[in-house]
Amino acid sequence: MSFAQPDLARTFERIPPQNVDAERVCIGSVLIDREIMGTISEIVRASDFYVHAHETIFSALLALYERNEPLDRITLAEELKRRGALDRVGGPAYLGTLVNSVQTAASAAYYAKLVREKSTLRSLIHAGTEIVQTGFEAEEDVEGAIDRSEQMIFAIGQRQMGGDFSHVGSLMKPALDELEEYYYRRGELSGVTTGFPDIDAVTTGFKPGNFVIIAARPGMGKTSFALNMAMSAARAAGQPVAFFSLEMSNSELVLRLLSSTVRISMHDIRRGNIGDKDWGRIPKVMDELDTLPIFLDDSGGLSVSELRSRCRRLKATRGLGAVFIDYLQLLHPSSMQRQMNRNEEISEICRTLKVTAKDLGVPVIALAQLNRGVETRNEKRPMLADLRDSGSLEQEADFVAFLYREGYYNKEAADPELTEFIIAKHRNGPTGKVNLRFEAEYTLFQPYGDEANYPAP
Structure with a gap:
C-alpha cells in the first residue's frame, strides 16, 4: 500500500506524522453511517489522508455524497472501478476490512480531527522544506522570499483555526460591550x-x-x-x-x-x-x-x-x-x-x-x-x-x-x-x-x- 508525501520521509529519513488507524476509522464510519459524512467532510479533506489509498477512497466517497447516492461497500466499489482505482486501493476485500474495523460512528469526528492535525504537521514540515529551498535560491529577491514564507505558514494556521457559523445569540455579549464602549466614550x-x-x-x-x-x-x-x-x-x-x-x-x-x-x-x-x-x-x-x-x-x-x-x-x-x-x-x-x-x-x-x-x-x-x-x-x-x-x-x-x-x-x-x-x-x-x-x-x-x-x- 502506498503512502502520501513520500518526499518528506526521504528528505528527513523519518516517518512523517500520521495516524493510519484514525484514517481507517474515518472511512469505516462513513460506510456504516452515511450521515456522518456531513460532519467529517467539514473537518478533513481527501488530501489530509496520509495513505494514498485512503485519499483515493475518501475522494470517491465525497463524490458519491455530493451526488446524494448511498455510501456503502457496493456503491464505493463501483465508483472506484469507474475511476480505475479499485485494484489500486486493495480491492473489495480492503473495503470490507475498513467496514469491519468500526463498531460505531459515534467517535468519527474525534478521529477526523486527529487526521487533520497530522496533516497540519506534515504541511508544516513541507513548508519548512520549501522555505529552506527558497533560502538557497540566489535569484530570489529577499523581500519576496520572506513574504512567500510568511504566507505559507499563515495559510496553514488559518486552515488549522478553521471557521464556522456563529449563532447571533453568542454575538450579543461582544456587541453589548462595544455599545457600552461607544456610550461611555460619547464625543x-x-x-x-x-x-x-x-x-x-x-x-x-x-x-x-x-x-x-x-x-x-x-x-x-x-x-x-x-x-x-x-x-x-x-x-x-x-x-x-x-x-x-x-x-x-x-x-x-x-x-x-x-x-x-x-x-x-x-x-x-x-x-x-x-x-x-x-x-x-x-x-x-x-x-x-x-x-x-x-x-x-x-x-x-x-x-x-x-x-x-x-x-x-x-x-x-x-x-x-x-x-x-x-x-x-x-x-x-x-x-x-x-x-x-x-x-x-x-x-x-x-x-x-x-x-x-x-x-x-x-x-x-x-x-x-x-x-x-x-x-x-x-x-x-x-x-x-x-x-x-x-x-x-x-x-x-x-x-x-x-x-x-x-x-x-x-x-x-x-x-x-x-x-x-x-x-x-x-x-x-x-x-x-x-x-x-x-x-x-x-x-x-x-x-x-x-x-x-x-x-x-
Missing part, C-alpha cells in the same frame, strides 16, 4: 483621527480593518494631506504609523514635515532662505518629530505583498496603528506568474490591501490618482467613476474621498486655498463635503472655520 473618536475635527465628526475616526482611499488629480496636495493625517494619528494614538512613499524620498518627506510644522515654505527651505528666528526653532521641532512613532519607507517598485510583509514585521516588533500609502497605482501586484492587464493588477492590489487591513487590525489609507478625464470636462469635481484603472478601488474600499481645489483650475477663485474634502463613499456613515484650507507653501492643510458642510446621517 470621543472610536478610530484613528484624521486631525481635522469636521472630518472626524463624520467618520468618528478610521476603524481597524478599514480600507480607505483618498484620491485626487496631481497638484491637489494628496501627499501633504496624508502626511498631516499621519502626524495627527501618531500624536493622538501614540501607536506606530507606517508611511509608504513610492514617489518621494524619505528626506523630501521629512522636509515637508518640517515645513508644515515650523511654517517655513518649501521654496525658502530649498533656497536656504531661513531666518535666524526660524532656524532657532528647528531643533525643537526636530526633537518633537523624533518622538513621534512615524516610520517612513521610500522603497521604489514595491509589490503589495512586500508592503504587507513589512507591515507585519513592524506590527510584530513595534506595534502598528495605521498604514498610509502614497500612492496605490505605483504598487506592483504580487502575482507576476501570468500576464495581467492594468485593471486586473489594480484589482489584486486592492483586494490584498483590504485583506491586510483586516488581518493586521488597522486602517489602511491609500492615496490614489484620478483619471485624466477630469481635466477635459467643465465640472472638474471628481466622481467615483473617475477612479483610475479599476472599479475595484470603489468596490473594495470602505471609504472613498476626493480632494478638490477650485483655485487650482480657476486663478480668479474667491478663495484659492479652499479645498473640498468630498466624501463619495462611506460604508458606515454619511457622504458629503467638508471644507479645508490648503496652505501650499507650507504643505499644510488646516480646518476651514465653521464652514463644514455635510448631511445628517
